[in-house]
Amino acid sequence: MEEQKEIEFRLLCYNPEVDIKAYFKTFSIELEKGVTILRAINYIKDHVDPTITFRHFCQAGICGSCAMRINGVSKLACTTQVWDELENCPEEGVIVVEPMNNMDVIRDLVTDMDPVMDKLKEYHCWVEPNTEDSKLGVKETSVSPEEFETIEFATDCILCAACYSECSMCTVNDQYISPLVMLRAYRMNKDTRDSAAEERTKILVKDNGAWDCTHCYKCVEHCVMNIPIMTAIMGVRKEALDRGLVKSEGARHAMAFNDDIYSHGRLREVTLPIRTLGVKKTIAMAPFALKMASKNRVPPLFPKPTSEQKNVKKMFKQYEQEKISEKKGNP
C-alpha cells in the first residue's frame, strides 16, 4: 500500500442545542502511513473544522478517553492506525467515525459517561476496607502477588467503555449493569482488602444485574485491553451461587444444566421453564407452548438418559468425593 494518500473521513456530528439529528461531515485529508485515527481527527480540528468535538488525553492507550466507533467498531482512536482501518472500510477508502453506542451524545464524538459512573456507584465498585477506620493508615494493608493474581486481568480496565458501547444488552436496556461495571465489581469482590463482597453480590444479582448478560461475547471481543470480561461475569455468577443466592430465575436456570447433565446427560428442556420461572410464569407461557406444539416443536416429555449415563454419574460422584476429601485435608 502507498506510504502517503488522500483519505476521506466521515465524522458523525451532532450538537443537541442546534441540530434535530446527527449528520455526517466529510473531510478529505492527505495522510502519511503511521498516523493514528486520533492524529487524523486532530488534524481536521486544527486545520479544517475547529468545531469537531471529541475527548482525548494521553494519546498512548492508557487514559481511555478517546473511545469511539471507527468503521462501526468501538476502539481507542489513539491506538488505531489509519492504514489498518483502510482494510475495514465498508466503502473503500472512506473511514467512518461515530460516537460510542448506548450512551447519549453530548456533542459530536463526546458521549455522556455519567450513567456509567452512576452504575459504578450503584454496585459499590470500590474496596470497602476490612480494616477499622481508626486503624486505617496505621498499618500497611498488603496484597500478596498470589492474592493479586486472581484479579490482575480485571485491573487492566481503563474505563474506556468500549465494552459498554458494544454490549447487546445495554442496547436494549439502559438500566442493565453493563460488562464494565460487572468487571469492576468482580475485581472488588475478589480483592483481599475488601469486606463487602456479600452485600455487593446481593446487589449484583438483582433485576438488570449479572443474570441478564446474554453471553454475546462482544465485550470480550472489543475490549481494547484484551480483558476476558466473561471470566469476570461468570465469576460474579459463581460467587452468587457459592454464597447461596440461588433463588433468582438466572440462578435456577444455570443450576438446571448441572442437574440435567448429572441425571440425563442432556438438558431436559421440557421442564426447564418451570424450573427457571416457577409455576405462574410457566402457565403464562401456555399460548406460546401451544403454538410450538402445533408445529411439533416440543421437547420429549420423558427424555432418555445418554447411553453411558452411569459413567457420567460416577464422574460427578468422584468429583464430590474429592471435594469432600480436599476439605478434610486429604487430597
Added chain:
Amino acid sequence: MKYAYYLSCINESLTKELDRSLECWKNDLGIVLVKLEAGTCCGGSNFDFVNPDLCLVNNARNIALAEQLDLDLVTSCNTCLLGIRHAKTILDGSEEKRKYVNRYLEKESLEYKGTSEVKHLLWVLNEDYGLDRLAEKVVKPLTGLKLAPFYGCHILRPSALMGVDNPNAPKSLDLLLETLGAETVEYKSKNRCCGFHTLLVAEEQSLDICGGAVQDGIDSGADFIVTPCPLCHTSLDSYQKKALSKQNRNDSIPILHLSQVVGLALGYSSKELGIDRHIVSESVLQ
C-alpha cells in the same frame, strides 16, 4: 470424510428438523457423521461457571469420545462449539489440566490426548469439503433467492477461540450461500446477537434484541434469514412474532437452518428438510 457428530440438546428437542435435514443429504456429499450417543450437554455456557472443574471434565470427555474413534468432532450448534472449543483450548495449553481430567476419564477407559479438532458444520463444508466441490454437487441452484446470513455469536466470538471469520465482517456463511447459487445481502445484524441465552430470564430485553435482528433482516430485502445455529434459529423463528409485535410490525421472514439451505440446493423438498415444522414457514413452502 468422516466425523464424530456431537448431538446438541436442542436438536433432540425443539429443532429436530436440523439433524433430520442433515441426515437427508449427508450421503450426497459423502460426509459420514458418526453420532456421539454417549456425549453429554456442553453446559450451554452455564455449567462453565456453576462448576468450572466438572464442566472441563465433561467437555474433555466429549472430545475424548471423538478421539477414541480417531475422528474430529463436529457440532451444528454455535454454543456447543464454544463450550467444547473452550475446553480444548484450556486442555491443549496445560498438561496439569490434562492430567486432572484424565484421572476421571480413565475410569471409562477414555483419555484426552488433544488429537481431535473441534469444528462447526459450516467450517467442515467451507474448509474440509471445499466450496468448489460443493458447487459441483448443487442440483437445484438457489438462483434468484436473496438470503441474509445470520452467523450467531458463538461461531465468531471470542475470535481468539474461533479464528475462522473476522467477527466484524464474517464471510464464511456468505461464501457458502453464494456457492449454492443464492445472492446474499449486507445488513447490520449479520454478526449480532439473537438474544437466545436470556429468553427465559430477561424475556422483554431478549425479544428486543431478537426483534432488532429480524427487522433488520426483513428490511435488507432478503427472502430468508439463514443461520448455522439452532439456538439462533429458535430465537429468530419461534419467538419472531412476539418480538416483531413489540416493534409494531406484523410482517415476517422465514429462518432456515444451514443444513436446510444446503439440502434445498441438493434438490430436497422443504417438507423433506422439515421446513414445515418452523413457526414461520409459509413463504418457503409455497
